[in-house]
Amino acid sequence: MIMRGCMTFCMVITTVFFLNSAYASGDAAKGKKVFKKCKACHALKAGKNKTGPSLAGIVGKKAGSVSGYTKYKGLKGADWIWDEENLDGWLKNPKKWLKAKNGKKSKMVYKLKKEKDRANLIEYLKTK
Numbered sequence: 001m002i003m004r005g006c007m008t009f010c011m012v013i014t015t016v017f018f019l020n021s022a023y024a025s026g027d028a029a030k031g032k033k034v035f036k037k038c039k040a041c042h043a044l045k046a047g048k049n050k051t052g053p054s055l056a057g058i059v060g061k062k063a064g065s066v067s068g069y070t071k072y073k074g075l076k077g078a079d080w081i082w083d084e085e086n087l088d089g090w091l092k093n094p095k096k097w098l099k100a101k102n103g104k105k106s107k108m109v110y111k112l113k114k115e116k117d118r119a120n121l122i123e124y125l126k127t128k
Contacts, residue, residue, distance in 0.1 A: 026116065031124025034117045037110065044128045052108065058082050059126045074104040084122055091118045 035044075043049070046056040053066035061082050064075030080086055080101070089097040094108040112118045 026119030026121070026123035028120070028123045028127050030116075031120035031122070034112070034121040035124055037112075038121070041108075041110075055125055056128055058128075059084075059087065059122065071107070074098050074102070074106040076104075078102065087122050087125070088115075088118050091121065 038055070041050055041052040042055045044054070044056050046054055047068060048054050048056075049066065049069045053069035053072075058066075059082055063078035063080050063082055063086070064072045065078075075098075082090075089101075090108075091112040093111050094106045098104055098106040112121065
């Protein structure tokens with residue numbers, strides 16, 4: 001009985017460790033610097049869309065639902081939320097990720113290859 005409890009505890013600890021390392025928390029201050037690469041196409045002010053949609057409040061928002069942004073083709077009819085996992089996949093390689101997610105194409109070509117840059121940017125976007 002004790003052995004079973006210890007094994008369960010170890011499995012829980014291992015799972016928590018894995019999840020924390022897979023989606024490690026970033027640094028919002030560093031993410032603000034990373035966002036400079038994004039601001040040519042995206043704004044952080046709600047309702048201010050540029051070539052890309054406003055990213056104000058994007059974390060936790062349904063994909064393809066930014067008000068006033070009509071250029072969605074690849075995200076039209078999306079049925080997912082922009083959580084950390086989805087944002088990480090998108091930022092890593094938007095074209096490849098979207099094709100795998102819903103079979104559609106994305107116009108976004110910029111990729112954030114460094115995992116830490118993606119984590120930092122996502123942490124920053126959580127504050128907006």
